């Protein structure tokens with residue numbers, strides 16, 4: 001029996017539908033399996049190898065013990081929604097109403113899925129930056145929309161403003177941003193965000209902004225686009241606790257948006273998961289209420305890891321970009337004689353006992369060539385692991 005259906009669109013949207021109609025494994029799964037098989041250091045998939053703040057972990061354990069184990073409310077526990085609102089006020093001066101303007105989701109992924117499925121009509125266009133997080137391509141395709149992209153080019157990975165102007169038209173329903181940006185580590189400056197707001201007004205588009213790395217920044221402060229004049233009323237701001245608190249497996253995410261948008265997104269979200277992660281919700285509230293110093297501590301710790309890996313990759317002979325945020329770094333393998341990063345990543349365990357992912361995993365079919373030799377390394381690992389990786393990578397060029 002031929003199994004047809006929307007899965008084919010999703011797989012094609014993520015660039016995973018093979019010519020024979022089967023779904024290829026994602027490069028992340030392939031590379032993680034390679035790391036397991038070879039015992040190589042896994043700097044491919046972005047998950048931390050250390051636990052986050054003990055207050056957050058303890059709050060989850062306490063919640064389970066106290067019996068917080070049944071369905072939470074559909075919008076998320078009020079205490080967490082209040083903590084999200086307090087967080088938006090404390091860090092960005094944004095006032096959001098926890099009753100009507102906040103929705104708790106199963107990670108940022110569900111927030112993205114529910115938002116795109118709720119707001120798109122078939123044939124609408126969605127503009128994203130490129131490279132893009134792989135779920136964007138799949139979800140845009142599932143929603144039967146057309147995916148337009150604006151390229152980010154090495155070494156600074158900032159969009160060209162004319163290309164941005166060109167990509168957004170009256171057909172655009174959503175401009176989907178990600179800042180700080182995975183996989184490049186770039187952060188969008190105010191000037192670019194202002195243009196996006198102006199374009200959204202001009203073409204009556206909704207702005208969806210994925211800010212899951214909002215606290216993982218190394219100098220420049222993160223600017224939520226919702227803080228710009230004229231943005232808030234047409235913006236869905238998405239984040240999650242997985243990155244900030246090293247709890248990627250908990251899948252507690254959230255969004256804030258004007259009430260009518262939240263209502264529309266909730267109408268879809270309630271039939272995706274309904275709710276999730278009851279005992280993790282109060283734990284995330286505890287995390288969001290940690291003092292400022294805890295957040296700067298997380299970023300400072302990560303910055304020292306970035307510097308360690310940056311120095312190691314540079315010494316090994318790569319051309320290395322300087323990420324402003326996230327826990328990813330992009331390195332060009334071409335100076336080492338490797339023009340094809342997919343091939344290079346498959347050989348990296350044997351060459352250096354390290355696993356990484358090619359940037360082409362984040363790029364659509366048409367633009368692969370300009371990213372062909374670029375590799376993403378994750379630096380959310382213990383110092384000693386990064387030191388070992390750097391020492392092993394140093395052997396490649398020799």
Ligand SMILES: Cc1ncc(COP(=O)(O)O)c(C=O)c1O
Nearest residue numbers: 107108109133182212240242253
């Ligand atoms: C840009 C971006 N958005 C969303 C997610 C998914 O977040 P969550 O695990 O909260 O669903 C990730 C995770 O890697 C990401 O890098």
